[in-house]
Amino acid sequence: MNITILGGGGFLGRKLANRLAAEGKLGGQTISSLILFDLAAPPAPAGAAFPVHSFGGDLAELPDGVIPAGTDVVFHLAAVVSAQAEADYELGRRVNVRGTDAVIDACRKLAKPPRVVFTSSIASYGGGQSALLDDSTKQMPGGSYGAQKAAAELFLSDASRRGFMDAVSLRLPTIIVRPGRPNKAASSFISAIMREPLLGLATDLPVDDGFKVWVASPRRAVEWLIHAATMDTSAMGLDRSVNPPGMSVKIGEMLAALDTVRQGASSLINRVSDPALMKLVGTWPANFNTARASSFGFSAHEPLLDVVRAFVEDDLAPTKAERGIA
């Protein structure tokens, strides 16, 4: 089995590469090779029993060799994230739309259509706090990132119908807890309010305790990516996109879980007002019916406390090291 990870240097891409290296198999089949692609050539995961090749470059000008003949699975995780796509329209379009077209064109050249697993986002929806969404809900995004993701989904479903590939697009919830530093995603604060206090650092909270978010853990997201790479797609029909079973949590519930894991940690939260950010994240939905995803075998989410504990177990030490925190 020959695998490519686009966005292989990113947070989920690295976790996925590590998991593939640790298991040596995908869907019961031995992995023969792994190709990683990102803006800069990503490092190979430790302990892989298969050759790993890394490439760096512009997704919209995808270098030859990133999706070579014989590729079985492409994980397409490369993206310009929400606040950045909002700030730089052309860059967002270039990576999120033209980049996806480049992936389609590379897949078209292969003799056998590869499985393509694409990370779309719940930011492709509007609806806001009160809406209950499912896979049949119209996508009417409140930001350019969401519009670009929704368009990319259309192109990947169409490319699957045409036989260029066999795509599964996952509309990922907001992933918590992200390690490292705050990033340019408008949802960055949702991880920051857990991560920064666990690092002993203060951080800003721009919404109130009753604000609901639709979230998933990195562990769960990697599980879903692997399931999407190996599942039977014959029941999907024309619609190759799915909302996996994340969970709806209130900010107040997140702070309570934080304090359960580290007593008093939430005292490091500064409540601030950010109307521009609120306008954007306020359009994101927080409640989904995920029956279709369950029917395809996507696994249910673990409890919130487990998510915080998994962050401490998996990501707190590397984050401290990266940020020079004792």
Add this chain to the structure above:
Amino acid sequence: MNITILGGGGFLGRKLANRLAAEGKLGGQTISSLILFDLAAPPAPAGAAFPVHSFGGDLAELPDGVIPAGTDVVFHLAAVVSAQAEADYELGRRVNVRGTDAVIDACRKLAKPPRVVFTSSIASYGGGQSALLDDSTKQMPGGSYGAQKAAAELFLSDASRRGFMDAVSLRLPTIIVRPGRPNKAASSFISAIMREPLLGLATDLPVDDGFKVWVASPRRAVEWLIHAATMDTSAMGLDRSVNPPGMSVKIGEMLAALDTVRQGASSLINRVSDPALMKLVGTWPANFNTARASSFGFSAHEPLLDVVRAFVEDDLAPTKAERGIA
């Protein structure tokens, strides 16, 4: 008022240009200039009291001057149609997606965001014969043309939200009766079964009499385009697309209307089987709730018999001349 028509050499583009030339005004404002753009520079409409400039070229490489400073309204009707976009994936993407991006980029340069009226299509939906659709229905197209149109709608809604333009996308029904020759649209037969018999020519019918189609006349489509160019868009919210009030008719009703206008004309119809075409057109919906369009002031459709009579009045003689039929 300075107006540009992209696709100004096409069927609806010419009718729209003629109407603007005849009236000299749009929304009560005097027209100062008209720019026409198509693959080849379109001819100016007869009798225009304002200057008309024509350009030919590739929409994806939109020439400077097609949407110049001071443009108030852009009618974006340029497209690669359904069967052609299905046959040539790259050409469809180039014109229907990259071309729309080029329109957005040209509009972004203007000091005042222009009104952009875009012709999307009901081919952007699936659902088929039994579905009842409205403006909140998810678009899950069965062809590349529909996927490209749905993506273009997302980009135009987003560009409107960002203040690059003030867009209204009309998902046009199948337009009947198209003059001229059969074209590369998969829906071409729907006009051909009316037009060809009225020309005294035989034509093929690949579906049965009970097959329903969602249609509109050229006169009504031009009315809607003009309304979309002048309506108040403040109530549209994020969703700049609308399904105007076409009508659902059965093929058998069309043949009956044909015979009412020209007795026995339907005897020129040859019933044939075309499974590949049926697979595509069978995904197109035929029933819509258009209450949202009505709330925006889009006018209701005239009866089917009027549509056939209008074709005879407006388009039969030019079609005969074009095709050398006495």
